[in-house]
Amino acid sequence: MLRRQFAAALAATTGLGALGLTGCSTLGVPSAAIPPGGVQLLYWGGPILTMNDAQPQVEAVAVHAGRIVALGRRDEVARWQGAATQVVDLQGRTLIPGFVDPHSHLGGVGLQAIAANLLPPPDGPNTGIAQLQDTLRQYIATSPDARELQMAFGFGYDDSQLAEHRHPTRDELDAVSTSVPIVAIHQSGHFAALNSKALERARITADTPDPQGGIIRRRPGSREPDGVLEENAYFGALQHLMPALSEAQAIRWLEKSQALYLQFGYTTVQDGRADPGGVATAVAAAQQGKFKVDVVSYPDILTLGEGRFMQGPYYSRSYRQHFRIGGVKLTxxxxxxxxxxxxxxxxxxxxxxxxxxxxxxxxxxxxxxxxxxxxxxxxxxxxxxxxxxxxxxxxxxxxxxxxxxxxxxxxxxxxxxxxxxxxxxxxxxxxxxxxxxxxxxxxxxxxxxxxxxxxxxxxxxxxxxxxxxxxxxxxxxxxxxxxxxxxxxxxxxxxxxxxxxxxxxxxxxxxxxxxxxxTPWVALQAMTLWAAYQHFEEDHKGSIELGKLADFAVLSGNPLTMPPSQLSQLQVLQTIKEGVVVYQAP
CATH class of the missing domain: 3.20.20.140 (Metal-dependent hydrolases)
Incomplete structure (x- = not known):
């Protein structure tokens, strides 16, 4: 397997001649199936990495009705061009399949999108507790989301990267505010630090026992909570802390979340460990046509209740309005x-x-x-x-x-x-x-x-x-x-x-x-074709092959030919879902 992957990667980096591209691969449909004006889209003018070991790189791709109908040498694919065809010159940039997200939390990213940025460098400015406090003060003073919710969420502090190498305490968050509930969520998503007002709202006191699979950290020598909640103690507290959002508000969070994924070339996004409210919001968003990419949800198996989501039309291998439920999640x-x-x-x-x-x-x-x-x-x-x-x-x-x-x-x-x-x-x-x-x-x-x-x-x-x-x-x-x-x-x-x-x-x-x-080739396959396989979607996603969806990302450079040490400098310039540009870099 490794030898085949290496050979495919080598072929993809040594020019089209090494690939033996002597003709054009097509669906074999009769010409009458293509409108007189030609196919809708042609892509050429830059490296096109297919993620298909059998044909790693091609010169051109033809797209019609959201699917790939031809690929291969440019002169062969050009025969599908007509008066109505839009020709996209990549100008040396690299076309790859759209990234398929194998695990994340779409709903959680929505919360991150409206919360104070408590991340450490390079994704945020917070290197110590004093700076974290300043970030929260500024957020409370200026954020319309904090005013609307009447509480302050911060996301992303990391005790391993703070100068103090510890979590902030309730006293340090009380120094920011004693009137506004503050929930500072750890970067792992498995902890949170709460101020006294938030602990009060979460109904956590010295008499509250630790839940199974969770810990309420205490002040030294006492049972009084110090503000830090671990695992199920934190997840349980969220039931009391999360504000009751209107459907419109909740969908707006999802749209903000989706916008972040689009910037990074994802055309399929996972919502892992979704709760019943999150699934209901996603269904409503799908029905209102809010999703520009495919969203596959895996509800928490422990909160399924009567399991209605696993019986309805959205539990399917097929998407409805870009949404489906793919299975369940267990932690x-x-x-x-x-x-x-x-x-x-x-x-x-x-x-x-x-x-x-x-x-x-x-x-x-x-x-x-x-x-x-x-x-x-x-x-x-x-x-x-x-x-x-x-x-x-x-x-x-x-x-x-x-x-x-x-x-x-x-x-x-x-x-x-x-x-x-x-x-x-x-x-x-x-x-x-x-x-x-x-x-x-x-x-x-x-x-x-x-x-x-x-x-x-x-x-x-x-x-x-x-x-x-x-x-x-x-x-x-x-x-x-x-x-x-x-x-x-x-x-x-x-x-x-x-x-x-x-x-x-x-x-x-x-x-x-x-x-x-x-190798970069293997790493890209793990983010595209193999990720589609993980979701049972490999037959129509994850690689640039005939009949598959025209889900693409355009990169600023070629990951296969640039020095590996420079991969972090790549940029996603466009995200394309079924032939439609859903993100364009500024």
């Missing part, structure tokens, strides 16, 4: 950078107040996890499983193995395509189990940049830190994989994903796990 642990991922070996530096043996924690028991997996298998739902720590991955493997034994038995394995989301501490011995059980890995190499140094010094230490999101091990087992950004954990930047997957450089410039670096 088994937290985040490694926040030290709540569930490991089999202790953290290098445990959180304050925890013993040296601390290794994080799971969200539920093995029996509970297996029950949820069997529920998904019984309904033939595709299931995405958030598991960062290797103990959580063990729990997922056990659950899938048990469910397969019950529902597949001696018959050939049904292709339900369960997905491991994140898998950051995936062990070498666990990769074979993924292959055996048909578990598809969606990995998170972006951590090598954002938290690689933190993982080495504080979280995992070497060699565990070297092997986070071990793409090399996965490829060696003959498995495909995808790579994601997990927005709003970070911005939904396809370029950052590409750069991190190829280079695996930390903020300090160190290479983390050099054996897990991949």
């Amino acid at each position: 088994l642990d937290g985040s490694p950078q926040g030290k709540t991922a569930w490991l089999t070996q202790p953290y290098v530096q445990p959180p304050a107040g925890q013993p040296r043996s601390y290794a994080g924690y799971g969200v539920m028991s093995d029996a509970q996890a297996t029950a949820q997996m069997e529920k998904a298998f019984a309904h033939n739902w595709q299931i995405l499983v958030h598991a960062n720590g290797d103990a959580a991955i063990d729990q997922m493997i056990l659950a899938v193995q048990t469910a397969r034994a019950r529902y597949d038995g001696a018959t050939p394995m049904r292709d339900r395509r369960p997905v491991l989301i994140h898998g950051q501490t995936l062990r070498h011995d666990q990769v074979a189990a993924l292959r055996r059980l048909g578990i598809f890995p969606s990995l998170f190499p972006m951590h090598t940049y954002y938290w690689g140094d933190w993982h080495r010094s504080e979280v995992l230490g070497d060699p565990r830190a070297q092997n986070i999101s071990p793409t090399g091990w996965v490829l060696a087992q003959g498995l495909r994989f995808t790579t994601h950004h997990d927005a709003p954990v970070v911005l939904p930047s396809s370029i950052r994903v590409l750069d991190a997957t190829v280079n695996r450089r930390t903020r300090s410039g160190q290479v983390l796990g050099p054996e897990h670096r991949v």
Whole structure:
């Protein structure tokens, strides 16, 4: 497999002559099927990377009615041109398939879009708690969203990047305001710091017990909350903290979220772990024609209720008004950078107040996890499983193995395509189990940049830190994989994903796990064709091939020929959905 990928990448970088392009590939439809004015669109004048190993690069592509009807040499494809054809000269820029998002949270990005930007550099200005306080003060004073909601959300602070190397406390947020509820959400999305007003609204006091799978951090020597909520303590508090939005407001959040994805070339976006309200909003947005890209939702299996969304018309392999429900999501642990991922070996530096043996924690028991997996298998739902720590991955493997034994038995394995989301501490011995059980890995190499140094010094230490999101091990087992950004954990930047997957450089410039670096061709396939496969959409998305949707992104340079160290400088200039430009860079 690696030899084939290398050969395809080499062919794509050594000119069209090496590809043996002696003619034009077409659908074989009769000329009468093409209007007298010709096809609607022709693209040429720059590298066109198909992500198809059999034909990696072509000179030209013809598009009609939103689909690809011809591709190959320019002189051959030019025969499809007519008086009504719009010819797009790429002027040396690179055309690739539109990026397919294998894991993120569209609804959460909507909250990020209206919240105060608490991110550290390079995505925000916050390097210390004093600066974070100033950002929140400015936001409360100037943001129309804060005035409308009568509370202040901030998103993206990272204790590993703050000068103090800790979370802000309720007292520090009270110094910003005691009258406005403040919810500062950690960059991982698994913690939040609340001021006293927000704690009051969330009904959290000294008498409130820690929920299963969550922790309310306390002031030293007392039961009084210090403002920081972990995992299920935070998720539970959100039920009381989230304002009641009108349908129009909620849809406006989704539109702001969609606009961010468009800037980075995504033509398919995932909304993972959507709650019932989020699914209802997405359905309403679809019915009102608000989606410019395809949105595939995976509701939280624990909040399905009577499961009405899994029975209606939107639970389908086909999109209706650019929306569908693809399956369900299950969460088994937290985040490694926040030290709540569930490991089999202790953290290098445990959180304050925890013993040296601390290794994080799971969200539920093995029996509970297996029950949820069997529920998904019984309904033939595709299931995405958030598991960062290797103990959580063990729990997922056990659950899938048990469910397969019950529902597949001696018959050939049904292709339900369960997905491991994140898998950051995936062990070498666990990769074979993924292959055996048909578990598809969606990995998170972006951590090598954002938290690689933190993982080495504080979280995992070497060699565990070297092997986070071990793409090399996965490829060696003959498995495909995808790579994601997990927005709003970070911005939904396809370029950052590409750069991190190829280079695996930390903020300090160190290479983390050099054996897990991949070629740009493989990294792009993981973001396009293999991501479409993860969603059961490979027959009509993910590559530039005959009959597939004309979902494209135009890049400022060619990722296959530029120095890998410069990949982060790429820009998305256009996003094209079914032949229609839905984003144009300024």
